Amino acid sequence: MNPLLEVSHLSVGFSTTNPVHGLSFTVAPAETLAIVGESGSGKSLTALALMRLLPKAARIIDGGVRLDGEDLLTVPEMEMRQRRGRDIAMIFQEPMTSLNPVLTIGRQIGEVLQHHRGLSKAKARAESAELLDLVRIPEPRRCLDDYPHQLSGGMRQRIMIAMAVACRPKLLIADEPTTALDVTIQAQVLELLDRLRRELRLGLLLITHDLGLVGQWADRVIVMYAGRKMEEGSPGDLFSNPLHPYSRGLLAASPRLQGDQHYRRARLAEIPGNIGSALAAPGCPFAPRCQLRLAACRVEFPDQRTVALGRQVACHAVFDAERPSQIHDIVVGL
């Protein structure tokens, strides 16, 4: 199947730094790809680059973004405005700041439909109610006359989702869509996104820091660190058999995924240092924190190597035959 979205060697730069570096990935129709990373990994900037909504100081230095085979980076800005919402849409972490506080919900969704699809006011209102019903808002007609502050965080995120899918985009980018929500609401919102993915055949790009969420909802996962793709695979492979030392460290450090660990019995595994030490150094950005660091890691970023179907990893140490590590054994065994 042809990919819906194809990103190749994407690099985003500010004047002195390169917060996204040589990033390549694809999203198939009706597939959920998760990009997982901590703050500073470049995951949100990647999303903004795809939408061509980068902050003024940043620009795309290199690479290509194709949606349904068409190069999105060369589309003129006026036309790109039409594409946003129609072909590719995005929802953000904080649903309160993304909604206009002085306009009713009906007005805000209606505007999207009037602008993109040229519907009349009355038709837009009727269809807005249908959209609210699609995202399972109880009493959709009444909700049209509500203002954002009258709704809970979970409801506001549903409204954002309704607006994002109003024009039936092919790709929906969800940047930390549940981070601001309570855990019991998170599950509802992800359930909704997943249902829309199936029913509308949306490609879903889920950007998150939450490994558990990735494991539960994604078809494939990319682990990013300091602007680079470190590893890619299915959640099943990644969780049962992480290859990159960073992925391994993240999984081990997560109390959520370590089940019965308790402070009276065992320490959590730590990744020493912090991501700040990664900036501007040559070579692999994880090298300063990496326990398996080799001399080569300080010099050159390793190539992405495919170790199995849909499974990639960028790490010198993983393939180091001189120093057989546990990881090396796993790769050889694959």
Add this chain to the structure above:
Amino acid sequence: MTLLSVSDLKTTYRAGDAAIHAVDGVSFEISRGQTIGLVGESGCGKSTLGKSIMRLVEPSSGQVLFDGTDITRLSPSSLRRQRRRLQMVFQDPFSSLNPRQTVGEILIAPLHVHGVGKRSERPQAVANILARVGLPAHAANRYPHEFSGGQRQRIGIARALILQPELVICDEPVSALDLSVQAQILNLLSEIKHSFDLSLLFISHDLSVVRYLADHVMVMYLGRIVEVGSHQQIWRNPLHPYTRALIDAIPDPARRRLVTSLRNDTADARGAGNGCRFRFRCPIASEICAQREPSLQRRADGHDVACHHAEVKPA
């Protein structure tokens, strides 16, 4: 031995004509050396409870006995003396440190305020505590903005520890931190708990963090404690439907695309009347839940729960 005993504590905020009962009759105890985890979602009153114990927010009624002294009745000067033994670590390591003071000044201030040690000995105390939380001695000459989030949280912890308190209330101390750094701070809290023989009240919305760090867990919903049990009891045998929902909501790679969500998502105690405030979202609510609010009942195994249907297990 009981260090802290809270009974029927209530804290009410006024919002115009409305009164919001953020903490609505909470009772619990912390023994020396014990870590109690307090979990609940935003707006449940868990932070207000922590601040009420410290009297950073004035409780409206109830008792907070700290080592036998009722903190709610102390004069400002006696309260200050007690606060030396009772410290707090905050969520946001960015806004809880004064950006215009060096780390050394931030850490030495509590010693001045409480008149601890000789003036000449205080810099050494600062150096000792920095080493204890894993920061270099020269950190004392730097400003908070020069540190990462994790390092700033270490500074916040150092500030709480420098007075050698007996109880530390940690309000979401790792929520603002990245996963790889979160583990460092959880390990640090665990270490200092042992070496300072601390009791901890650990407040978090994240059950998995509480699961790791707490001996006992309290679950709070809209101002009330709905379940209290040991680590084992809460994880192996959660009794309150809300606790079960919280555990089920932890994203789990083993449950692909399966969720059991609660009904509704509005948490609001108004309109609950005399009934159980969780009933609008509860999967097993019945008539009695609308008539009478269940109180926290202790079972034979010392596991407390406030639910009319605690014995009913959903299919």
